[in-house]
Amino acid sequence: MGLLTKEIERAPCTVEISHCFESLHAHVRFNNGAVIYPGDEVKVQGPEIMAPFGEVVSEDREAIIVRASKLEQLWTRLTGDFEVMELCEFSFSEEVML
Amino acid sequence: MNMHAKHSADATTVEEGLAIQEEQAKYDDNFATETAMANTLLTPRFYTTNFDELDAINVDGIRAEWDELIAQMEADPNKGHFKKNEDWDHVDWENMEPQLKKEFIDFLISSCTAEFSGCVLYKEMKRRGNNKDITQLFQLMARDEARHAGFINDALREAGLRVNLGFLTQSKKYTYFRPKFIYYATYLSEKIGYARYITIFRHLEANPEHRFHPIFKWFEEWCNDEFSHGEAFALLMKTDPKLTQGKNVLWIKFFLTAVYATMYVRDHQRPAFHKALGVDPDWYAHEVFAKTSKLSEQIFPITLDIDHPRWQPTLEKLQRANVQIAEAKAQGGVGGKLREMAGAAKAAMCFFSLYTIPAKKHEVPENTRLVPAY
Numbered sequence: 001m002g003l004l005t006k007e008i009e010r011a012p013c014t015v016e017i018s019h020c021f022e023s024l025h026a027h028v029r030f031n032n033g034a035v036i037y038p039g040d041e042v043k044v045q046g047p048e049i050m051a052p053f054g055e056v057v058s059e060d061r062e063a064i065i066v067r068a069s070k071l072e073q074l075w076t077r078l079t080g081d082f083e084v085m086e087l088c089e090f091s092f093s094e095e096v097m098l
Numbered sequence: 099m100n101m102h103a104k105h106s107a108d109a110t111t112v113e114e115g116l117a118i119q120e121e122q123a124k125y126d127d128n129f130a131t132e133t134a135m136a137n138t139l140l141t142p143r144f145y146t147t148n149f150d151e152l153d154a155i156n157v158d159g160i161r162a163e164w165d166e167l168i169a170q171m172e173a174d175p176n177k178g179h180f181k182k183n184e185d186w187d188h189v190d191w192e193n194m195e196p197q198l199k200k201e202f203i204d205f206l207i208s209s210c211t212a213e214f215s216g217c218v219l220y221k222e223m224k225r226r227g228n229n230k231d232i233t234q235l236f237q238l239m240a241r242d243e244a245r246h247a248g249f250i251n252d253a254l255r256e257a258g259l260r261v262n263l264g265f266l267t268q269s270k271k272y273t274y275f276r277p278k279f280i281y282y283a284t285y286l287s288e289k290i291g292y293a294r295y296i297t298i299f300r301h302l303e304a305n306p307e308h309r310f311h312p313i314f315k316w317f318e319e320w321c322n323d324e325f326s327h328g329e330a331f332a333l334l335m336k337t338d339p340k341l342t343q344g345k346n347v348l349w350i351k352f353f354l355t356a357v358y359a360t361m362y363v364r365d366h367q368r369p370a371f372h373k374a375l376g377v378d379p380d381w382y383a384h385e386v387f388a389k390t391s392k393l394s395e396q397i398f399p400i401t402l403d404i405d406h407p408r409w410q411p412t413l414e415k416l417q418r419a420n421v422q423i424a425e426a427k428a429q430g431g432v433g434g435k436l437r438e439m440a441g442a443a444k445a446a447m448c449f450f451s452l453y454t455i456p457a458k459k460h461e462v463p464e465n466t467r468l469v470p471a472y
Binding site: 015017018019020021022023024025026027028029035036037038039040041042043044045046047048049050051053066076077080081083084085086087088089090091092093094095096097098 | 145180181208265267270271272280283286367421
């Protein structure tokens, strides 16, 4: 990993989308053990995956991981905490007027 | 509002299901435009944290309390609860007052997104961790969040809104939070969530004529899940006493102030919602803060002095500053920018003023575990 350069990696992955009453979730699992670090960007390739209501769809795809440069990773580690309030749930969006 | 001819749940093949969804999407888009909801694409955020630190957590010191909580979550008392049954009354979306409808849909979408994001975060912690106690806990919490999200999603579908899970094929940047910040923020979020839901639930029990949507009937069990998640984070913090001592007490005060203030401001931005529930947002805020403070005494050595003479007026000032910022942004131009900056300065002053109200100190009890009692 360079100080300023980004590297691009491809990783096979499995996407699971559940659009069920019992569970609404969407997860990506990298099948080659790739690990994501702060500041990395991940994009699953291919068309949007849609699960019809009541179904769980699992697809093998390829993901492109744009690795953050060393500097960007450091920056994300230092500044990410500022956004931590977004983990809190307030029932409403921040829009002042709807 | 015309309803869709066929529900994708009735589709027999994926193609058919997709076709129905496509059809529904056109309709949903119209509805979204009409109700000024820009978009129902769920946009959860993606996080990383220090997973080595999570792996290093040792719950042996609190083993009895921990095992009891995990056993209770594993027993899954709420399994099968989040289903529509005969208590799910008909919702007259068509005749719902337009402003109420907007605010209520904002409530459903924000709540669904929050549950969904919680699920993504907890699942990530489960997957990246190697400590069996910790991964088991996060797996259980992810289950609950996905279940809640599914339930809210169903209410949204009834309103004609389709939640789009296509975000994975968009580029997602992973940000980073320190574990302790995750503990403080999510602990408070879960506990204040419990206090918020139970307060509304009890209010509607006493005043059922204000229950304008059946989802409120499910709030009690829903918030009991939030309660247990809060318990789990309290125990996690208990494994390392440093997290609630010394300089970290200042962080705790910061999170308490930020969470209470944000809740106050956001609730006051949804007047139609609270009016329909027959709830005065100022009364509600005080009630929720009092309950959350009482609960958080289980692990935090301080609580905020919400009866201090500066507390309420400063919250009101903060709310006005927030409105000023929004109006100035809408106004635009140099004048707007200046007003926006003035508003932001006012808001910062208010936050500082709230933060510097002396906190109440107290002893943290030996036994951490609580049961929902409100």
